[in-house]
Amino acid sequence: MTVVATVLDPYLTDWLNLLIRWLHVIAAIAWIGASFYFVLLDQSLEAPTKVDDLRDGVGGELWEIHGGGFYHVKKYKVAPPVLPDHLAWFKWEAYTTWLSGFALMVVLYYFNARAYLIDPEVADLTPWQAVAISVGLLAAAWVVYDVLCRVLVRHGVALWVLIVAFTALAAWGCAQLFQPRAAFLQVGAMIGTIMAGNVFFNIIPAHWELINAKKSGRDPDPFPGVVAKQRSVHNNYFTLPVLFTMIAGHFAFTYGVERAWIVLLVIMFVGILSRLFFNLRHQGRTIWAIPVACVVVLAALGVVIRPDTTPADRNSATVSFSEVAPIVEQRCAACHSDAPTEPGFSTAPAGVVLDTPEQIAARADDIERVVSSKTMPLGNVTGMTGEERAALLAWIAQGASNGK
Numbered sequence: 001m002t003v004v005a006t007v008l009d010p011y012l013t014d015w016l017n018l019l020i021r022w023l024h025v026i027a028a029i030a031w032i033g034a035s036f037y038f039v040l041l042d043q044s045l046e047a048p049t050k051v052d053d054l055r056d057g058v059g060g061e062l063w064e065i066h067g068g069g070f071y072h073v074k075k076y077k078v079a080p081p082v083l084p085d086h087l088a089w090f091k092w093e094a095y096t097t098w099l100s101g102f103a104l105m106v107v108l109y110y111f112n113a114r115a116y117l118i119d120p121e122v123a124d125l126t127p128w129q130a131v132a133i134s135v136g137l138l139a140a141a142w143v144v145y146d147v148l149c150r151v152l153v154r155h156g157v158a159l160w161v162l163i164v165a166f167t168a169l170a171a172w173g174c175a176q177l178f179q180p181r182a183a184f185l186q187v188g189a190m191i192g193t194i195m196a197g198n199v200f201f202n203i204i205p206a207h208w209e210l211i212n213a214k215k216s217g218r219d220p221d222p223f224p225g226v227v228a229k230q231r232s233v234h235n236n237y238f239t240l241p242v243l244f245t246m247i248a249g250h251f252a253f254t255y256g257v258e259r260a261w262i263v264l265l266v267i268m269f270v271g272i273l274s275r276l277f278f279n280l281r282h283q284g285r286t287i288w289a290i291p292v293a294c295v296v297v298l299a300a301l302g303v304v305i306r307p308d309t310t311p312a313d314r315n316s317a318t319v320s321f322s323e324v325a326p327i328v329e330q331r332c333a334a335c336h337s338d339a340p341t342e343p344g345f346s347t348a349p350a351g352v353v354l355d356t357p358e359q360i361a362a363r364a365d366d367i368e369r370v371v372s373s374k375t376m377p378l379g380n381v382t383g384m385t386g387e388e389r390a391a392l393l394a395w396i397a398q399g400a401s402n403g404k
Contacts, residue, residue, distance in 0.1 A: 008111045010346030016107045024100035028246075031093035032239050038090075039236045042229075043282040045075055056081050079210045079220050087211075091204050098196035105134070105189060109182060112344040119179040119379045133177060134186055141170065141190035142197040149234075153227060163234075167191070167268070171261040179379050180255040181248070184264055188245025191238050198231035236279070240271030256373025257305045266301055270294045307372050319395040321357060327392060328354050331377055331384040332367075342381065364400035367392060 008016070045060025053061065059077035063070065109116045113127035117134065125133070144166060152159040170190055174183035206228035213220035244267050248254050254263055277290040334342040336354040354360050360367070370376035371389050 008107065008344070010340075010344055013107060013111070013344065014346055017104070020100050020103045020107060024097060024104060027093050027096035027100055028243075031097050032243075034090045034093060035232070035236050035239060039233065039279060040282045041073060042075070043279060048074070078222050078225065079214055083211065083214050089204075089207075091199055094196050094199040098192060101189065101192055102138075105185075109185070110134070115342070115344055115378050115381050117178055117182045117379075121380065122175075122179065123177050125177070130178065134189075137170070137174070137186065138190055138193045142193050145194045146197065146201070149227075149231070153230070156230075168265055171264050175259075175261040180260045180375065181252075181378075183261065184245050184248045184255050187264060188242045191242050191245075195235045195238050195242070198235055202231045203228040237272050237275050240275055241268035244268060244271055252370050252373050252375040253305065253307060256370070256375035257307070263301065263305060266297065270297055307369060319391050319398060321395065324392050324395045325357070325360070327384070327388045328360055328367075331382040331388060334382050335377070361400050364396045368396045 041062060044062050046062065048054055048058045048061050053074065057076050057078060057080065058074050061072065061074045063072055065071070110131045113130050117130045118125050118127065145163065148159060148162050148166070152162070167187070171183070171187050174186045177183070178186055202224075206224035209224045210220045245264070248264075248267075254260070254267070257263060273290055273294050277287065277294075280287055280290075333354050334340065335345050336348045336352045338348065338353055338355055340346065340348060348354075352363060352366065354363060354367075371384075371392050374380070374389070377384055
């Protein structure tokens, strides 16, 4: 039971991070690309023009041009009269994306939960408790979503309302349990789990129902295909919100504010609206009010969450570099050094090194952002106090001169 609390070898962690993240991105690109393409295809189909196609059950067709050639794609209402010898499947992209994403959670967040997952100022959790809650929430997300879909399968609007409400509850709840950055990622992982569950438990089984029905000579039941299509469309709208949570960790101004869970929901909503714009455009309906609304919402959000970097209680005091140097050394350089001393780090995160006065002064703007938002140190593992934060901000406000 010491595995979760144990920090992996830092150099091994770096390699695992690189290789698993690379695999995760490759698989995600393939999965999302397929999702975007097939939704575009479905929404661009035209009624078939040949009598033979109509007789064979073709529901729509589309002519495409790409890569120097023409393509003629047909979609059957249920299934073709005779199964082809070869079928191209789209499933391993989804499975690989989820498996590699969960592996990243284990390597980066679960094996180093005290630094990356837990924030004592948010919730008093042990590493084991934090990891157990995180894994439990992944499973709970799928169960709740799947039940909602089964109960409201024929009530699309009500289903979407409850999905949004559930996502809001998840965002709020994770913010009460984990570090802000980890909370964002946890919500994304929960939605990603739902997406992979849709593929594994609904979409692929629906495909097998069609195939097995044709092989056994019976008429396929169209209902599983209808459900699979609904889940596929859900996945299409979930993609951009999940992608945001994957990159949000690089932007502390989004998760380092009060009620960051609301910021998460707003940006997720913009992602869904963006997807809606393109899906409608595929149908020949270009509604420019949607991207305009997205720009307005993001601009307003930017104004609302702009960080206040005014150093509290130190406005009139002169702070010298000799006062802040020990703070940086004790609270920051444990990780941000050519030779980190904090367990779990073999190199300085993001290449930010704060060993010399020149390096510290050069990174003054970055220090200001993360110190004022309290997103650094991670989980405040080095115990930076409010007085120390105020001193750093005051020194930066005064010009952050090298060695002064």
